[in-house]
Amino acid sequence: MNSKPKNCGTVADAGLTPPEVRFETLLDNVPPTGGLFGAAAVVNTANGTYYGFNADAIDGFTATMLVHTTGSLSPSLIDVGDASGLTSTAYVFNNGALVTAVYPFNDVEAVSALLAASNVYNEWEHTNDGVIGTDWVVNFPTKRFYVDSLYTGTTAPIPPFESEFGAPGQSCDVIGINVFDREENTTQQTTCGFSPCPPGAPPSSLCYETNVISFGGSSILASNLTRNLNNLIGSAGWLGLSFTDVAHGGTSSAGHAHASQPDNNGTVFYGLPTNGFMATDLVVTTGGAALGNYSGVYRHRISRCIDTTANAAACS
Numbered sequence: 001m002n003s004k005p006k007n008c009g010t011v012a013d014a015g016l017t018p019p020e021v022r023f024e025t026l027l028d029n030v031p032p033t034g035g036l037f038g039a040a041a042v043v044n045t046a047n048g049t050y051y052g053f054n055a056d057a058i059d060g061f062t063a064t065m066l067v068h069t070t071g072s073l074s075p076s077l078i079d080v081g082d083a084s085g086l087t088s089t090a091y092v093f094n095n096g097a098l099v100t101a102v103y104p105f106n107d108v109e110a111v112s113a114l115l116a117a118s119n120v121y122n123e124w125e126h127t128n129d130g131v132i133g134t135d136w137v138v139n140f141p142t143k144r145f146y147v148d149s150l151y152t153g154t155t156a157p158i159p160p161f162e163s164e165f166g167a168p169g170q171s172c173d174v175i176g177i178n179v180f181d182r183e184e185n186t187t188q189q190t191t192c193g194f195s196p197c198p199p200g201a202p203p204s205s206l207c208y209e210t211n212v213i214s215f216g217g218s219s220i221l222a223s224n225l226t227r228n229l230n231n232l233i234g235s236a237g238w239l240g241l242s243f244t245d246v247a248h249g250g251t252s253s254a255g256h257a258h259a260s261q262p263d264n265n266g267t268v269f270y271g272l273p274t275n276g277f278m279a280t281d282l283v284v285t286t287g288g289a290a291l292g293n294y295s296g297v298y299r300h301r302i303s304r305c306i307d308t309t310a311n312a313a314a315c316s
Helices: 008-013 109-115
Strands: 039-044 049-054 087-094 097-104 119-125 132-139 176-181 186-189 210-215 226-229 236-242 268-270 275-286 289-299 301-303 305-307
Touching: 049 275, 049 289, 087 109, 097 109, 119 132, 119 275
Parallel strands: 210 226
Antiparallel strands: 039 049, 087 097, 119 236, 119 301, 132 210, 132 275, 176 186, 176 236, 268 305, 275 289
């Protein structure tokens, strides 16, 4: 009761109340055994919309104990490790084949390898009267460990990301954008892509750790930091984001954009570590008043490009 967790007295009796006492001294702490899951939702009570989605869980995230005092930035995605205490291993399927990527202990590269995508795909729909709208959430969960000097110890970005974090609170990565309608007609965004496009803007870029892409000028998630796509075809279709589109700039290695650090065996992942979803909303009105809102959330689909040989494979 009163928001107090179960068995809180046990922790207090163990002498852990003072902030200077480290939780690691508890003898009964053990490494996590898995089984955690969760969900979240974006709710707008005024509009009656509810966008629910599952949280991503990493199986076998760590075999070492992850317990830290309050006020610590740990544990985080950088604290991955296996039972050996020497390496972190990612098991990733690519075109039906299992790729085993091994990295030094406590290396966030293993998490990035699990999430690596060369392309992201999903659908969109939009009407100018606001009856139907779509937002994409494109998240880069490990980005801070590559672009923020707090973690990198340097002002230079670490691949696969291409620019360091700085004023005005951005770290931009160039991407390719291909818009399709439902009849497979297509248009490629070859300039800044998003609207509004400020003078001298770089090619199409995503600049935040969590990005919202809106379609047609309005964000159904009410984000103030959206990238908007206005150059659409028709009222519905699908969109492809390319993270390996060197034609529009970006960090490149062996002819491909956004190349990761190699693992212990030289395996390289091309693209960016990402997850996210599409949110869509349909508003039904009668007599000028909203009768109902119908919301949906759909996880992004991805493709991978991984080089496990001395010669880089073609990415598309």
